Amino acid sequence: MFWRVRRSMRMHWVRLMTTCLVLSVVMVWWDNGMMNHVKSFSYRLLVNRFGDINRSLTITREQARSFSNFRNLLDHPNKCDDQDVLLLLFVKSSPVNTARREAIRSTWGNETFILDSLGVTVKVVFALGAPSGPNGTDAILQMRLFREDRHHGDLIQQDFRDSFHNLTLKLIMQFHWMHRCCAHARFFMTADDDVFIHMPNLVAYLQGLRDQGVSDFWVGRVHRGAPPKRSQDSKYYVPPDMYQWISYPDYTPGGGYVLSGDVADKIYHATLTLNASLHIDDVFMGICAKAVGVSPQEHLYFAGEGKAPYHLCIYNQMITSHGHVEDLQDLWKAATHPKVKERTSGLLGKLYCTAMKIFLLCRYHLNGYPCLAAFH
Ligand SMILES: *[C@@H]1O[C@H](CO)[C@@H](O)[C@H](O)[C@H]1NC(C)=O
Numbered sequence: 001m002f003w004r005v006r007r008s009m010r011m012h013w014v015r016l017m018t019t020c021l022v023l024s025v026v027m028v029w030w031d032n033g034m035m036n037h038v039k040s041f042s043y044r045l046l047v048n049r050f051g052d053i054n055r056s057l058t059i060t061r062e063q064a065r066s067f068s069n070f071r072n073l074l075d076h077p078n079k080c081d082d083q084d085v086l087l088l089l090f091v092k093s094s095p096v097n098t099a100r101r102e103a104i105r106s107t108w109g110n111e112t113f114i115l116d117s118l119g120v121t122v123k124v125v126f127a128l129g130a131p132s133g134p135n136g137t138d139a140i141l142q143m144r145l146f147r148e149d150r151h152h153g154d155l156i157q158q159d160f161r162d163s164f165h166n167l168t169l170k171l172i173m174q175f176h177w178m179h180r181c182c183a184h185a186r187f188f189m190t191a192d193d194d195v196f197i198h199m200p201n202l203v204a205y206l207q208g209l210r211d212q213g214v215s216d217f218w219v220g221r222v223h224r225g226a227p228p229k230r231s232q233d234s235k236y237y238v239p240p241d242m243y244q245w246i247s248y249p250d251y252t253p254g255g256g257y258v259l260s261g262d263v264a265d266k267i268y269h270a271t272l273t274l275n276a277s278l279h280i281d282d283v284f285m286g287i288c289a290k291a292v293g294v295s296p297q298e299h300l301y302f303a304g305e306g307k308a309p310y311h312l313c314i315y316n317q318m319i320t321s322h323g324h325v326e327d328l329q330d331l332w333k334a335a336t337h338p339k340v341k342e343r344t345s346g347l348l349g350k351l352y353c354t355a356m357k358i359f360l361l362c363r364y365h366l367n368g369y370p371c372l373a374a375f376h
Pocket residue numbers: 105106107110111112113116
């Protein structure tokens with residue numbers, strides 16, 4: 001009797017060990033990307049070496065100045081004067097994206113509309129580097145930017161080359177500009193120029209936070225324990241000598257995230273002594289934040305890389321959605337239409353929307369919002 005129990009327990013053990021062995025073999029041979037995530041996530045949990053990262057990326061102020069001492073080509077130092085600014089919103093744009101800027105000014109980025117209908121001051125400015133075209137086309141493009149800026153007065157531009165690999169320089173420019181010209185803004189946001197921002201929802205959310213007096217605040221979609229891309233074909237390729245660890249600090253993808261003013265100031269100070277050669281701007285933001293001891297909070301209605309579904313139950317709660325260019329006008333009209341609030345309120349509206357959101361967000365993996373958002 002005893003002997004049989006012992007024997008069957010031993011069989012269990014053998015079975016368990018075999019399963020583990022098979023599983024680990026499968027995992028090692030499985031898709032490398034998945035393994036990278038497992039590796040970096042466990043690394044993040046087990047050995048927290050972010051103090052090392054900070055130490056090894058710290059450089060002298062003189063050295064760090066090379067990432068920020070660019071000449072201003074377009075500047076508006078008085079943009080925030082004498083005003084209670086709720087939000088300073090930087091849109092990362094590039095010189096050729098004139099049409100995108102026009103669309104933003106006439107939809108979610110319309111400062112007059114925000115002041116008149118929402119009753120708060122939001123400053124929307126575009127962050128640009130210098131155009132770099134062949135054979136003098138850059139000079140023509142720069143003339144066009146001067147003209148555009150005379151019209152709208154909302155371009156902030158420095159003379160580093162505007163390119164994907166210089167996005168970190170653009171981010172540093174934003175923090176330095178805020179420090180110099182708009183330090184009293186309650187919140188700072190940075191966003192891509194193909195992002196849709198539901199301004200009424202964002203403003204209501206930020207007013208709530210302001211009234212609670214939040215500080216030490218950083219919100220967006222959060223990437224945790226993401227591994228650096230080590231394949232040279234990737235747009236996000238980072239060689240080990242630029243970043244040697246196998247996982248990035250937590251960060252919020254650059255499509256759009258928000259900081260409280262005090263955090264923006266801390267990040268500004270971090271940029272004065274960190275090596276900013278890592279060109280992925282949102283990861284660099286994560287490194288700065290780690291250095292000053294700030295961590296991000298997740299908000300399910302900040303989009304990651306993807307588009308939110310087109311539906312009024314989504315519009316009722318969305319903050320950002322990524323990948324909108326041609327449809328910006330239509331989406332703005334639909335998402336801010338009075339019937340959105342009407343149809344989604346009340347017990348019936350709420351029930352309907354929960355069902356609808358489960359259907360829209362939980363069927364398969366969309367990159368817009370996670371399934372969990374359906375229950376919020
Ligand atoms: C911005 O909004 C104001 C007030 O709603 C409106 O008069 C103006 O035409 C809008 N600007 C643009 C560029 O659409």
